[in-house]
Amino acid sequence: GAGVSQSPSNKVTEKGKDVELRCDPISGHTALYWYRQSLGQGLEFLIYFQGNSAPDKSGLPSDRFSAERTGGSVSTLTIQRTQQEDSAVYLCASSLDRANTEAFFGQGTRLTVV
């Protein structure tokens, strides 16, 4: 009965390094979203997975960002060659089916690039 779980909670990395952020959605949820929230800002859409369909990657800000969802469950967001402007809270959410049911958010991963 756990909610959406994200790891790590905090990540400090040096500029130029690659990072991987993990999201464990609620069991049985077929829809999974990644958002980015900069300090005091809104929820910037990154990528959306729905079942076995091809993901909607239209929100990824550059080709340094990629995400995958293995077996329709766990998702990993990868940022290559991190830049200081990548510093933000990365939020994952999942919902039971298509994007018309409640989305449950994880607690987020706070990424700091130094």
Add this chain to the structure above:
Amino acid sequence: GENVEQHPSTLSVQEGDSAVIKCTYSDSASNYFPWYKQELGKRPQLIIDIRSNVGEKKDQRIAVTLNKTAKHFSLHITETQPEDSAVYFCAASKGNSGYSTLTFGKGTMLLVSP
């Protein structure tokens, strides 16, 4: 893709007053409109949602109205309390009408003074 505009960006009210937050959307196919509340340092949580087949929905002190013709929807909070202070996000999606993610507005910071 969908574009959601939210106003105002900040809203200060006295305890007991009403608060109204307004959003507009661009895609006439959108049919699901949730509102999320994010307290400081916490994850966004759903507080109320409305689907396009109804014009209004209430839940105690919270209500949401939807005008499909004008493509706008609003959140109304009556008898505000200090614990209502948070950032509120509106969102839109077209759920069963298509493969669609959840697009958020930029948020409204509501401050309720005792």
